[in-house]
Amino acid sequence: MKEMQPHILLIDGMALLFRSFYATAPMRQFFPRQDGTPTNGVQGFARHVLSAQNIVRPTHMAVCWDMGSHTFRNDLFDGYKANRTAPPEEMLPQFDMARDVSELIGWKNFGVKGQEADDLIGSIVEKWKNDAQITVVSGDKDLLQLVNPNTTIALTKKGYTEYNPYNLARFTEEYGISPAQFADVKAFMGDSSDGYPGVKGIGPKTALQLIQTYGSVDGVLAALAELKPGQRQKISDNVDMLQLSLQLARINTAVPIDASMDELLLPMWTNDTLDLMHQHEYRLIANHALNIFK
Known part of the structure; x- marks a missing residue:
């Protein structure tokens, strides 16, 4: 048995x-x-x-x-x-x-x-x-x-x-993603209770859609040219904070x-x-x- x-x-x-x-x-x-x-x-x-x-x-x-x-x-x-x-x-x-x-x-x-x-x-x-x-x-x-x-x-x-x-x-x-990708979602949306901003102007819904489509923070950055101009601008202006937010979000x-x-x-x-x-x-x-x- x-x-x-x-x-x-x-x-x-x-x-x-x-x-x-x-x-x-x-x-x-x-x-x-x-x-x-x-x-x-x-x-x-x-x-x-x-x-x-x-x-x-x-x-x-x-x-x-x-x-x-x-x-x-x-x-x-x-x-x-x-x-x-x-x-x-x-x-x-x-x-x-x-x-x-x-x-x-x-x-x-x-x-x-x-x-x-x-x-x-x-x-x-x-x-x-x-x-x-x-x-x-x-x-x-x-x-x-x-x-x-x-x-x-x-x-x-x-x-x-x-x-x-x-x-x-x-x-x-x-x-619609793997659990490991959840930190990448958090990196975009930030966390007000933990005090890191992610990318200003990108909320939970958009953050999740980006990771569902491109798989990771790196995947999104590699595909910036495909994004709507507004999104592209927000992310381009905050690349350093986005990458730092990923380090903070990852357990x-x-x-x-x-x-x-x-x-x-x-x-x-x-x-x-x-x-x-x-x-x-x-x-x-x-x-x-x-x-x-x-």
Whole structure:
């Protein structure tokens, strides 16, 4: 009988932490510990991961983190993410707390200075894409460039349990390009949240049509003479920024992942884990786990 392939659940830790923080912060619900430290983001993050685990039923799991705000993309372009506002004061202690709670529960964590969580997710996918089914949970559409026959990107929708999943069939049908070409589309349209402009005046629809027709940024540049004069002018005026935007949009899948797959084995949820949650005043996580694993 053929052995079942492992199924790795990869979590974009930062995406879920921010999402969880902003789900309750507007109502000033910070669920403070006795010493006043807010825990809303941390507890929401862990509850979201537990729910994802319950839905996906993986055999292995890892959480990927940004390590500080400066990455190789800032070295390429000063304006990268420069328009982002600083996180609110109540969020600041929760970055380290989220990684700590992840370790307390027994989830494998990855974070490398100078790389984003996306790059770690991409490198883990690259390392094990032929050996495992992989499900990535994030709110970041950039990760669609990692879709492959064994990898599904589950984009967050509402609450803890609704996802918008993209497998290879759905991606190809919807976009009419290969996932790897998604970075080329992003290079033309830019990304306002990441702060790089792409080519001014070229929106998502035109960007996609250009890549469907010419295959890549280089393909479009080689065929400039065929384009409408307006498009040709916009692109000619922004060639350097277009090529830089491609570097910024492309996920780095070559970060060394110094781990064996066994290190990602899903931990068992035990009474000891439950006690740890209570010791650290993470009552919401403990209750959520009890509901899921009862």
